[in-house]
Amino acid sequence: MSANVPETLDAWRMVAARRRFDGQVDLAQFTRLQGLVADTEGQCTYALEFAHDDILRVSYATLTVETELPLICQRSMQRFLLPVKMEQKLGLIRNEDEESSLPEDFEALLVPEDGQLAPLEMVEDELVLAVPVVPLSPYGEAVDREWAPTQEETDKVNPFAALAALKKKD
DSSP: OOTTSOSSEEHHHHHHHTOEEEEEEEGGGOTTTTTTSSOOOSEEEEEEEEEEETTTTEEEEEEEEEEEEEEEOTTTOOEEEEEEEEEEEEEEESSGGGGGGSOTTOEEEEOOTTOEEOHHHHHHHHHHHHSOSSOOOTTSOOOOSOOOOOHHHHHSOOTTHHHHHHHHHO
């Protein structure tokens, strides 16, 4: 983690000061992400900027994340790097009732009572959401959609063949 980004920070003080933090972290530090990626080689660059919109009357944080996630293509079973570049506006709310007052393009972030947020947890949340359900490399080869049955499959006896013979006798 970069030296100028604290482990936790007071969200409301950061909004009042309109602070910005830039950081870089190894993917290996994200424990929840480890089970979703092929390995933890690489780094993630992020920026976290706090602000308040006086017109909309909303405090928010803009989180920008850029990295390449190492995944296994489910088509070719080969490792590939998925480029991730995202910007998320997180509306800071004190309770769930405030969520409905957020503008449409804001994602709600419930701030704990003590006001403390962990920047790395916020980055990890976004990376976990960026992992596709079925990773497919854009460079993978196309797979044929039609397969001819093997000789073993065609020679296999149909277990319902005897029922068809009984039906014909009636």
